[in-house]
Amino acid sequence: MTGRGHRDIFADDIEWGEGSSPGIQYARFLMDEQDPKSPLFILSTFKPGEVVDPHTHDANYFEYVIDGEQSVGKTTFRAGDIRIVKGGTGYGPITIGPEGCKVLIVFQQATGAMMRPMGAARTAA
Template identity: 35%
Template sequence: MNENTNRKAVDLTQDALSASLNRRGHAAFNWDDIDPIHLPNGVISKMYRIGCPKDPSSPTVFRVFYPPECLIEAHTHECDYTEIILEGTQKVGAEWHSAGDIRLGLANRGYGPLLAGPDGVTVLFIFKDGRWPAKTIGNNDGSSLHSDVIAQSIA
């Protein structure tokens, strides 16, 4: 029997999730319950916040799929973060990473570019707070980042 056949639909809007957390003190859902954010470059992102989804200081979690050979320009973030490769491979700068590899990053320290491997890559990101939007560095123009698309879709 498929465990998901008896699952209830979960309302993950900020208002509903905040109300549920305030009432019950916890919430449970599946990655499949989170609406995907499709970016123009083929990247698919899903996200949630740890704790109250309306609190900008809440840690933010993303599960992101980068399609094969997807290139993301070098950039930085305004908060500390970690990345865990779940599936596939990804080149960060000159170094290749594969499933199980973990990267830690400090705020405002640039890295990249990022290149997804031939089968794409799925990465779990955990940001210290809500200051996750990618920021351009150097001569990059931000055209591969699409942080604005993500921010608009979760506002």
């Protein structure tokens, strides 16, 4: 946190970045901008039919489906569903449903949140 110990970010002020394709957007929020080991929150939106290749993250995370649906491998998750994933667990592909999808992902710590394609060698930090 900075300043007074809290930040207020209004919907119109969210800075969206482009994901791995133009149909994927994300916004990142680090709990403590001075501590890369603090939790990282990511809002992601996906256009209908987007596919995210199989991958993993080094950090544990919690994912909540806000709207729409996504299939992770053979399992479909809809609005209100939750995934809790231990760091290093591989999964995918992720296929977005016909209405698109919006998710909130909370990584236990920002370090280790980066997406790694399946089979990619770890690099020294």
